[in-house]
Amino acid sequence: MKTFDVLIVGGGIIGTNLFSLLARNGVKVALLEKEDDICGLVSRANSGVIHAGYDPRPNTLMAKFNVEGTKMYPQMCKRLGVDFVSCGSLVVAKKEDKKKLEELLNRGKQNKVPDLEILGKKDLQKLEKNLADNIEFGLFAKTAGIVSPYEICVALAEEGVLNGGKVFLNFEVKLIEKQENGKFVLSNGKEEIAAKFVVNCAGQHAAKINDLAGAKHFKMNFVKGEYILLDKAEKGFVNRPVFPLPTEKGKGILANITTHGNILLGPTAFPCKLGDTSVTLEGINKIKQDVLASVKQPNFRKTIKLFAGVRVKSGSDFNISRDEKQKNFYYAVGVCSPGLSAAPAIAQHFLHLLKEDGLKTKKIIVKKRKPYTNTEKLSEKELDKLIKKNPNYGKVVCRCENISQGEILEALNSPLPAKNIDAIKRRLRPTMGRCQGSFCRPKLVKILSDFYKTKEEDVTLNGKGSEIVVGNIKGGIQ
Ligand SMILES: Cc1cc2nc3c(=O)[nH]c(=O)nc-3n(C[C@H](O)[C@H](O)[C@H](O)COP(=O)(O)OP(=O)(O)OC[C@H]3O[C@@H](n4cnc5c(N)ncnc54)[C@H](O)[C@@H]3O)c2cc1C
Incomplete structure (x- = not known):
């Protein structure tokens, strides 16, 4: 059975922040995500505002983590190579x-x-x-700003993988058992993975995960x-x-x-x-x-x-804690707005609790994430040079957002490779422009099927059950 120090359930903004932080601290960590990519639920569809922190009631976890998290954002975005718009x-x-x-x-x-x-x-x-x-x-x-929440989740997950963390996609935690040796065993019905510590960051499903672990029950x-x-x-x-x-x-x-x-x-x-x-x-x-x-x-x-x-929502504040009944189990339940802003500080808090409870960290040489090429930001001269080196950067796939095949192939070869169309979208934005994918979606199907050597009919929008092409009528997509 695969064994880790810490298992994180859920790859939204809370889970990916913690994943990257633990990996960068030399912890043997794995992220278990039920979808075909990370950031498939709440963290992808929100306002993207990094709130200053005047809104939450004073002396709440919301207020504390909001203000602390917001302070961390500009530096974190710089480190990850993603945009932070400092607009107030x-x-x-x-x-x-x-x-x-x-x-x-x-x-x-x-x-x-x-x-x-x-x-x-x-x-x-x-x-x-x-x-x-x-x-x-x-x-x-x-101090308020704007980010692209899904780009941040992807960047954090990639950073975690680069620094030794493992991501298990399509791993829906359905069963949690505690062995006599104190370790948790998490199962999706087919595979089992074990760890001493478990952190529940399952968003909308967090109350269910707490119930599976025999931890505190929440109504959501x-x-x-x-x-x-x-x-x-x-x-x-x-x-x-x-x-x-x-x-x-x-x-x-x-x-x-x-x-x-x-x-x-x-x-x-x-x-x-x-x-x-x-x-x-x-x-x-x-x-x-x-x-x-x-x-x-x-x-x-x-x-x-x-x-x-x-x-x-679960009550009027975030519920972020170690569980009182189930030793070495931690949860983030009811993390509504400003959860995006608060996420880096919530991750720091979990690290602190885990260390208090005996998790060993170690200094590693942290590997820096390399952001994807953005041909739109290159000068004509720079773009010419790049195309000469690799003609894929001259093949425009998404006309609205000006994204080339070269960039898309980077997303397919990244530390956490995109496996479906929405996963490419969250990394690079094709299908997010004016035509909403009318032009580029067929091209993306073709690129994915060529890259993974599958049939076009097997390419999905966002995982099994969301196939796009139902049949091949004229010899496939040209
Ligand atoms: C409309 C709206 C606007 C918002 N605007 C803002 C804003 O502007 N600023 C701000 O700071 N916050 C905002 N928020 C809040 C913020 O989006 C959330 O607090 C945050 O995204 C929650 O992240 P999460 O990681 O807890 O949950 P999620 O993003 O939902 O991640 C949970 C993950 O767990 C996975 N999962 C669930 N069950 C299982 C299982 N059994 N096994 C494995 N994986 C599982 C899910 O697939 C999912 O990927 C907004 C929220 C909404 C809805």
Whole structure:
């Protein structure tokens, strides 16, 4: 049986942060993920905001890990070679709501958030030209930023693998047993893997994993967040996340940016069932109406994608702890927003607990992750040189995002190789542009089938059951 020091269940932003951290500390660690790639659930569909930390109630784990995690992001992104857009964030308010902004500012100060200030109309107009006419004040949080959450998860997982960690994809943990020697054995029904320590980072399924391990039982609620994504042509409509005043229900509908220059509007907050990522007319209409509380009318005709993510809640705070009943078992349950911002600090906390409980770490020479080539960022001269060396960089596969076959082959040869179309998308963005894959998806099917020497009919969107091509009518994709 394969044996490790630590097993992490779940490859979202919490699991991949911990995976990379443990691997870089010389720990024999494995990440078990039920999907065909990491970052397939909540961590891929969110607002991508690294929150400054003024929103969570003081003296909560949310507040603590949010502020600590946000501080770590710029450095972490630099290390991984992924973008961190240091744009700050705004919460905007009408004249009569200034007091509420001041309350938020005070909460931020209690949470020790640096660089917060309330701006008046003139200063706001210098930052954003499309605020709603009745907006008079805004809380500017300088330390907030924007990331691409799936690119970060991929980069962290790759960094973990480069430094000795192992990732088991398509490994759905279905059974957890404790042996007499104190080790846990985790099984997917076919294969068993053992370790002394287990950390449950299974997101929406975290309560179930706790139950399987005989650890503390949690009741979970799910809240759906729908989004409208606008084409890059709308770049500049806002230049940072612009929030309305938060309410009991959450942070409200924001007008936001992505690291790649799109405008992102949403999310809604409707109670839902586990795994419900459907987009509804009710949700879309709510976004269209509520966003107008903060900004002028966006150009909804430039919509390129509707999607939804599911928040996971269990009580009013994160539940991040070592289990009291089950020795050497740890869990992150109910990690809703700001979980993305908090993730690096949550990983540090788990490392601290594990060390307290006897996990041995060792100094290793940490290998640096090499980011993928981005031909769009190269000068013409640099691109010419690259194409001469390897003509695959001259074959454009995704026209909208300008991604070449050479870049895609890098994702297939990476430390955690992409095995399906969504996995390539999370690494490089083909199918995420204006045409949403109409042009490049057939080419991606062909590249994947050639690379893995499988039939085109066996290539999937995101794992078994999501095959794209049903039959071969004209001798395959040319
Ligand atoms: C609409 C929305 C907007 C948000 N916006 C923000 C934001 O702007 N900023 C912010 O800081 N936070 C935000 N969040 C919160 C943030 O996205 C989450 O806190 C974070 O992604 C949770 O990550 P996770 O790793 O816990 O869960 P996940 O990403 O869901 O990862 C859990 C993983 O566990 C795997 N898994 C589950 N069961 C098993 C099993 N049995 N065996 C093996 N693997 C298993 C899953 O497949 C999954 O990959 C938002 C959330 C939502 C829904």
